[in-house]
Amino acid sequence: MREIKRNVYYVGAIHWDRRLFDELIPLPDGTSYNAYLIKGSEKTALIDTVDPAMEDVLIKKLKDVKIDYIIANHAEQDHSGALPRMLEKYPDAMIVTNPKCKTILMDLLHIPDNKFIEVKDGETLSLGDKTLKFIYAPWVHWPETMFTYLREDRILFPCDFLGSHLATSDLFVTDESKVYEAAKRYYAEIMMPFRTTIRKNLEKIKDLEIDIIAPSHGPLYDNPEFILNAYRDWSSEKVKNEVVIPYISMHGSTKIMIDYFVDALIKRGITVKPFNLTETDIGELAMALVDTATVVVGTPTVLTGAHPNVVYAVYLLNALRPKVKFVSIIGSYGWGGKMVEQITEMLTNLKIEILDPVIVKGLPEREDFEALDRLADEIKEKHRGME
Ligand code: FEO
Numbered sequence: 001m002r003e004i005k006r007n008v009y010y011v012g013a014i015h016w017d018r019r020l021f022d023e024l025i026p027l028p029d030g031t032s033y034n035a036y037l038i039k040g041s042e043k044t045a046l047i048d049t050v051d052p053a054m055e056d057v058l059i060k061k062l063k064d065v066k067i068d069y070i071i072a073n074h075a076e077q078d079h080s081g082a083l084p085r086m087l088e089k090y091p092d093a094m095i096v097t098n099p100k101c102k103t104i105l106m107d108l109l110h111i112p113d114n115k116f117i118e119v120k121d122g123e124t125l126s127l128g129d130k131t132l133k134f135i136y137a138p139w140v141h142w143p144e145t146m147f148t149y150l151r152e153d154r155i156l157f158p159c160d161f162l163g164s165h166l167a168t169s170d171l172f173v174t175d176e177s178k179v180y181e182a183a184k185r186y187y188a189e190i191m192m193p194f195r196t197t198i199r200k201n202l203e204k205i206k207d208l209e210i211d212i213i214a215p216s217h218g219p220l221y222d223n224p225e226f227i228l229n230a231y232r233d234w235s236s237e238k239v240k241n242e243v244v245i246p247y248i249s250m251h252g253s254t255k256i257m258i259d260y261f262v263d264a265l266i267k268r269g270i271t272v273k274p275f276n277l278t279e280t281d282i283g284e285l286a287m288a289l290v291d292t293a294t295v296v297v298g299t300p301t302v303l304t305g306a307h308p309n310v311v312y313a314v315y316l317l318n319a320l321r322p323k324v325k326f327v328s329i330i331g332s333y334g335w336g337g338k339m340v341e342q343i344t345e346m347l348t349n350l351k352i353e354i355l356d357p358v359i360v361k362g363l364p365e366r367e368d369f370e371a372l373d374r375l376a377d378e379i380k381e382k383h384r385g386m387e
Contacts, residue, residue: 001061002171004212004220005153007039007130011046011061012216013054016167021078025189026283029182030167033078034216036157037065038150040127045069045096047148047157048216049082058082059089066090069117069125071132072097073159074145075104079216084109096125098136101144124151135204137161139197141190147205154211160190161201162227164218173219176226181287182218183227187234188286193321198235202228239293239323241386243379245274246285246313247298253332253363258298260369261330264376270383277309282316289322293386294355294379297343301333305342318349326382328355328375332362355379 001009012034019027033050035058046067050058067090072080083105087093095105096117105111119125121136135147140161148157164182173179191198213221213228221227243265249255258274265272273288289295295317299310306314317324327347329340340357355378358371 001037004036004171004214005155008150008153008155009037009039010171010214010220011035011037011058013050013057014167014169015051015054018167021165025165026281027165028281028283029165031165031217032167034214034218034220035079036214037062037067038127038130038132039065040130042126042128043068045071045125045127045132046086046093047071048073048079048159049086051078052081052085055082055085059085067093069094069096069127071148071157072101072105073148073157073216074142075101075108076142076160077108079159080105080109083111087111087115096134098134098144098146100138101146104142104144137201137204139194140201141194149208154209156205156208156210156213156224157216158213159216161198161215162213162221162231163215166218168219170219172222173226176223179219180226180230183230184234184290185283185287186217187231188290188320189283192234192286192290193319195235195321195323198231202231202235234290237323238291239325239386240271240291241269241383242271242273242288242292243294243296244285244288244292245272245296245298246277246280246310246317247274248277248300248307248309249298250300250302250307253360254298254300254330257330257332257358257360257364257368257372260364261296261372261376264373265379268376268380270376270380275313277307277313280313282313285313286316286320289317289320289324292322292324293383294326294328295324296328296330296375299329299331299339299343301331301337301339304337306331306339311342311346314343314346318347321349324350324352326355326379327352328379329357329359330372330375332360332364334362353382355382
């Protein structure tokens with residue numbers, strides 16, 4: 001147990017060598033599942049649990065502490081998965097959560113109805129000399145998510161929200177630039193599709209007096225404005241003078257176009273981030289999508305459509321709903337294909353303008369490079385006034 005404030009303890013588990021989350025998201029820096037113990041003068045509460053793979057760590061840290069309440073801010077199993085074991089060890093403990101989270105926990109973990117205390121938005125729970133306030137914060141990133149606020153110590157426990165996949169022995173943030181990158185990656189992968197609700201939830205907590213933010217992944221923030229400002233920026237409508245280029249080239253024609261186009265954009269003062277999808281960490285690509293004004297997809301033709309790796313990247317682009325404003329497609333084909341239609345039809349979630357694609361038969365020729373220059377000119381014009 002590590003003390004955060006008097007009678008408030010970190011009891012989570014650090015998963016140093018986990019490298020994949022949800023069998024999808026790369027974890028280059030591992031992660032942690034943060035749980036917290038709050039000992040009031042009358043009652044003791046545990047805030048969230050840990051991933052089932054690490055439940056022994058939590059149980060060992062808690063030793064023989066008597067737990068009255070287990071607060072469930074979120075039903076996803078990396079925080080709730082140890083609940084069944086906790087209820088075995090602490091048969092008198094009650095799970096405190098909102099009705100939506102309760103039903104999901106009952107479905108996912110088969111926890112019986114009589115183990116729950118339901119709380120309303122804004123309701124408080126006294127532990128004696130400490131008071132917990134529950135703040136509904138749906139859709140960051142599931143429908144049942146909520147925050148818990150420890151009033152006397154001015155600590156906000158927002159679960160996934162504001163967190164980072166970062167295994168570190170530091171209890172609090174010490175290296176802000178490192179945590180900024182990890183938190184941005186986390187935001188991009190997990191939170192970005194919910195930008196509108198993120199803004200609402202930031203607004204909802206704006207008047208709370210917060211000394212510490214204690215998320216359920218990564219280090220705690222004793223400078224809350226650091227992460228709140230980052231979230232305000234990422235979830236805003238502001239985009240940067242950047243072009244992200246996810247691409248594949250099979251026989252080199254598309255690569256020649258990409259190389260030429262990257263140089264054309266650089267010459268025009270535009271920041272360019274190309275991602276060769278044969279080796280891209282999708283978390284890096286997701287991070288680049290957070291602020292970019294434009295995405296240009298580069299693809300050869302496979303059968304009648306885009307390369308499958310490009311289709312995967314475009315699927316992610318649509319699913320993650322970044323605030324990108326402009327999209328175009330460049331690429332090459334041998335004898336025909338419908339990759340432009342295929343890609344544009346996949347982007348139904350985005351409010352974008354499609355800029356004229358540059359699709360070439362075989363190797364690009366002089367007029368194709370001129371078309372790439374025109375596309376670069378158009379992007380420069382569209383980006384006018386952006387940082
Ligand atoms: Fe960290 Fe949505 O679970």
